[in-house]
Amino acid sequence: MFVDIANIEIKAGDGGNGAVSFYRSPATALGGPDGGNGGxxxxxxxxxxxxxxxxxKFRTKKKFFAPNGGNGAGKKCSGKSxxxxxxxxxxxxxxKDVASGAVICDMDKLDMTFVAARGGKGGVGNFNLKSSVNRAPKYAKKGKPGEYFNLCLELKLLADVGLIGMPNAGKSTIISTISGARPKIADYPFTTLSPILGxxxxxxxxxVVADIPGLIKNASKGAGLGHEFLKHVQRCKVLVHVVDVSLDNAIENFEIINKELYEFDENFKNFPMIVVANKIDIADKKIISKFENYINSKKFKFFKxxxxxxxxxxxxxxxxxxxFVTKSGLES
Ligand SMILES: Nc1nc2c(ncn2[C@@H]2O[C@H](COP(=O)(O)OP(=O)(O)OP(=O)(O)O)[C@@H](O)[C@H]2O)c(=O)[nH]1
Ligand SMILES: [Mg+2]
Known part of the structure; x- marks a missing residue:
């Protein structure tokens, strides 16, 4: 199941308390302080x-609490971290921070790590608290609490190319032909139910190419599956708009999808887009050439x-x- 949003709680461990202890042995009844620091x-x-x-996995596991540091002990023993x-x-x-909605970190690199909650420092034991004015302190410091956050995790796929279009246009057929991805392909709409990367x-x-489930009219308002997945193309470098030209209404279908994209996010108006007229093997030549002329008039790159x-x-x-993905423009 494709899950792209989850709320979780995280808490770093508290620092262990410093110890109050005094050295004792049969020969030394009143030794000095020897309480160690907390971890x-x-x-x-x-x-x-x-x-x-x-x-x-965050549907079921929602709390991530790191262990506390150990308390310090006598004989100058520090607590375990x-x-x-x-x-x-x-x-x-x-x-993101749930309360403010602010982005705390975008995990947009491979092998990236981010310390989201820092563990509390251990408290100082009485051995380290002795001074010239108090050579035998009978107190120690408590450990500091670890940081706690309520977080929202939101996945926005990072693909170079996003394959979009009406259901049944052939997007999954394309990704399975050009990459190792093997999404289900079938002659009915909404075969692909979640984005597939290849x-x-x-x-x-x-x-990396993402096959996005078919979009339909009013997708930007939640119709079909599209709305949920449109955010996953926002970070692509280029969109490949696949249009089934074996259908008479290819131009209309093309414009329906564009309208949905622009209504979802008007930045898509300036997004690089390549138009692919698919299924030319079963399409009427007149429809192909009408569609091609239309796309050329709109100045999109066009492929059959x-x-x-x-x-x-x-x-x-x-x-x-x-x-394109290694340079920076369709003209390059
Ligand atoms: N004749 C012909 N059929 C094609 C071509 N490309 C895809 N098809 C067929 O069209 C049907 C739909 O293909 P898919 O790749 O599943 O389409 P899709 O765009 O991924 O569809 P959704 O997942 O529903 O959005 C399948 O039966 C494919 O075999 C083509 O170039 N020519
Ligand atoms: Mg598909």
């Missing part, structure tokens, strides 16, 4: 893990494909994408 509490640390793709705990999250997880290797270049006929049909698209 530091454990930190709570987030870590990206490329083997995890959703926030599913609490172990740090690591919370593994998918690449692209944004950590890594494309094109000669010496490699990039038949994704079921293999990778060769998609080669020029891959060439452009590989150039």
């Amino acid at each position: 530091k509490g454990g930190d709570v640390i987030f870590q990206t893990d490329s083997n995890i793709s959703t926030l599913y 609490g172990e740090n705990i690591f919370i593994k999250v998918p690449h692209g997880t944004i950590i 890594v494309v290797n094109y000669f010496d270049k490699s990039f 494909t038949s994704a079921v006929n293999g990778k060769a049909c998609l080669d020029s698209l891959l060439y452009l994408l590989s150039k």
